[in-house]
Amino acid sequence: METINGFLLGLSAGINCLIICCPYLIPFFISEHRNTNKNFGLILEYLAGRLSAYLIIGIISSILGLTLNEFHLSSRIYSFFLILSSFILFLHSFGLTFELNFLNVNAKIVTDRIPFLTGFLNGFNFCPPLIAAFSYGVSSANILKSILFFIFFFFGTALYILPFIFLNFAAKVENLRNAGRIAGIFVSIWFFIQGIYLLFKV
Amino acid sequence: MVKLSAIKSFFISFGIFIFFMILFLFSEKRGINYLTMKVIYSFFLGLITFLIFFTGKISLYRSIFFITSAISFIIVYKFKLWGITGNFFIAPQRNIPEVPFCHIALTSNFFITFFDQLKALFLYGWDKWGFYTLGIVYIFSTLSIGQGFCSWGCFYGGIDEGISKILKKPIFKVKSISPKLRDLPLGLLIFLMLSSLVLMEPVFCIWFCPLKMTTSILNNSDTYIYKMQIIIFLLIGIIFLILLPLFIKKRTFCSFICPFGAFISIAGRINPFKIEIINDICVKCGKCIEVCPSFAINNEYKVNNYCTKCFLCIEKCKENAIKLTINKQFNVYNYYFFILSAIILGGTISSFFIPEALIIILNR
Ligand code: SF4
Numbered sequence: 001m002e003t004i005n006g007f008l009l010g011l012s013a014g015i016n017c018l019i020i021c022c023p024y025l026i027p028f029f030i031s032e033h034r035n036t037n038k039n040f041g042l043i044l045e046y047l048a049g050r051l052s053a054y055l056i057i058g059i060i061s062s063i064l065g066l067t068l069n070e071f072h073l074s075s076r077i078y079s080f081f082l083i084l085s086s087f088i089l090f091l092h093s094f095g096l097t098f099e100l101n102f103l104n105v106n107a108k109i110v111t112d113r114i115p116f117l118t119g120f121l122n123g124f125n126f127c128p129p130l131i132a133a134f135s136y137g138v139s140s141a142n143i144l145k146s147i148l149f150f151i152f153f154f155f156g157t158a159l160y161i162l163p164f165i166f167l168n169f170a171a172k173v174e175n176l177r178n179a180g181r182i183a184g185i186f187v188s189i190w191f192f193i194q195g196i197y198l199l200f201k202v
Numbered sequence: 203m204v205k206l207s208a209i210k211s212f213f214i215s216f217g218i219f220i221f222f223m224i225l226f227l228f229s230e231k232r233g234i235n236y237l238t239m240k241v242i243y244s245f246f247l248g249l250i251t252f253l254i255f256f257t258g259k260i261s262l263y264r265s266i267f268f269i270t271s272a273i274s275f276i277i278v279y280k281f282k283l284w285g286i287t288g289n290f291f292i293a294p295q296r297n298i299p300e301v302p303f304c305h306i307a308l309t310s311n312f313f314i315t316f317f318d319q320l321k322a323l324f325l326y327g328w329d330k331w332g333f334y335t336l337g338i339v340y341i342f343s344t345l346s347i348g349q350g351f352c353s354w355g356c357f358y359g360g361i362d363e364g365i366s367k368i369l370k371k372p373i374f375k376v377k378s379i380s381p382k383l384r385d386l387p388l389g390l391l392i393f394l395m396l397s398s399l400v401l402m403e404p405v406f407c408i409w410f411c412p413l414k415m416t417t418s419i420l421n422n423s424d425t426y427i428y429k430m431q432i433i434i435f436l437l438i439g440i441i442f443l444i445l446l447p448l449f450i451k452k453r454t455f456c457s458f459i460c461p462f463g464a465f466i467s468i469a470g471r472i473n474p475f476k477i478e479i480i481n482d483i484c485v486k487c488g489k490c491i492e493v494c495p496s497f498a499i500n501n502e503y504k505v506n507n508y509c510t511k512c513f514l515c516i517e518k519c520k521e522n523a524i525k526l527t528i529n530k531q532f533n534v535y536n537y538y539f540f541i542l543s544a545i546i547l548g549g550t551i552s553s554f555f556i557p558e559a560l561i562i563i564l565n566r
Contacts, residue, residue: 015317019317022396022399023396026396027396097382175388175507178389179388179389179392180389182389182390182392183392183393187396
């Protein structure tokens with residue numbers, strides 16, 4: 001039952017995941033031309049990052065037996081993750097746009113490790129379906145069941161993220177690659193401002 | 203260059219005049235005043251066509267048409283705003299949809315609408331469809347003359363073009379810029395589409411669009427955010443729509459901000475009309491790079507996808523090395539096809555406000 005429920009909730013939540021992930025994934029995938037296999041690998045890394053975040057939420061929810069509303073720090077935690085992921089995207093996009101090297105390491109090598117981290121940080125976004133999943137985790141009061149539920153919730157949402165692999169077609173166009181990098185800079189500034197705003201609003 | 207005899211020019215322009223006359227006779231239902239103005243407007247379009255073909259000065263007469271269109275647009279919508287709110291600049295309490303379906307808003311709304319339409323498809327039913335019918339009209343117009351829309355059809359473009367023509371010589375000479383900088387509006391477009399999707403509001407219209415100076419300001423209940431919006435869009439307007447065009451004589455809003463221009467630079471790639479520099483004839487004097495208002499010619503004398511087909515470089519090139527091609531082939535008929543398509547498209551769009559502006563002016 002956990003598997004079906006988790007998967008269905010994931011499917012219905014996926015469109016929200018898409019909206020949350022688009023601003024990170026579209027600039028990231030457009031900004032460099034890679035082949036489809038490489039993109040597939042990067043998406044898997046991103047999804048693995050998100051799965052780890054879900055598992056951590058699942059475990060915490062079971063252990064604490066708290067709802068997210070009782071979890072007062074949630075917005076503050078999210079704002080922290082938002083600021084962190086905006087930094088990562090900024091380093092990636094800025095580095096690529098101006099062909100910079102960070103700490104003598106080529107920006108490209110550093111930023112290719114980014115998807116896992118970004119996925120992990122984005123996984124903590126407390127959107128309504130995640131809150132629903134969280135409360136289910138709490139009500140199940142069983143760590144194994146809760147983890148199973150979150151894994152299938154993840155599979156449901158992952159279906160929406162997979163098509164990003166094919167953005168490599170857009171990345172073939174040089175103007176779009178440049179534009180992807182510039183968009184990444186804008187998105188990171190925007191998320192940074194939002195993160196700061198959220199932090200002080202709480 | 204295209205230059206025809208008086209008789210040929212007359213027949214072509216008469217065709218344009220008749221085309222618009224028939225269009226207006228069947229479509230204008232608001233009475234004799236409007237019809238008369240539309241007759242005058244048809245004559246104006248015919249005259250512009252005649253002058254373009256007879257003198258060969260495409261850019262000059264295009265510019266006159268284009269700037270007239272922008273000024274008329276401002277007159278009509280400012281007066282409508284005045285009529286509704288009693289205020290020329292800001293509609294503080296209400297959202298006044300006094301602007302026609304706006305092609306610049308189209309881009310930043312794209313994902314929101316796509317999402318809404320998807321929901322409509324699955325949840326609400328077919329009656330919610332609408333955006334795509336209008337969108338397709340825009341896309342067709344884009345495909346017919348490509349990015350030429352920015353110099354012939356856009357009723358905002360004439361504003362920075364008009365301001366860039368005020369001074370005879372630029373105060374600061376900016377010949378060319380980094381190609382990466384020219385991709386800025388495309389980057390902004392991607393950002394705007396994504397942020398609009400996340401926030402479920404047209405971010406460009408609310409936060410950045412300086413063209414609100416010609417219409418009204420969208421409202422926001424949070425006064426702090428409202429003030430921020432005003433500061434941002436005014437700064438963009440003053441810098442990119444007024445000061446930079448005035449000082450460097452380039453269309454800086456269109457070149458560095460406008461997301462719609464960026465959108466059609468991608469969509470317009472499949473358009474067969476291209477401005478090309480013939481390498482064997484070109485003496486690399488740099489004149490075309492200097493005069494191009496859209497930073498569309500790079501230092502290697504290649505015309506990029508951001509060319510708005512204003513024809514200024516063709517007119518200024520003393521060696522006659524710049525041509526309008528269709529699928530890389532040059533033929534003098536290319537000019538006829540392009541100019542006639544452009545006048546029909548631009549003329550139809552401007553028919554919504556040039557005749558009405560005439561009425562407003564004459565009634566005052
Ligand atoms: S390349 Fe020529 S036709 Fe194109 S925008 Fe520049 S001046 Fe106008």
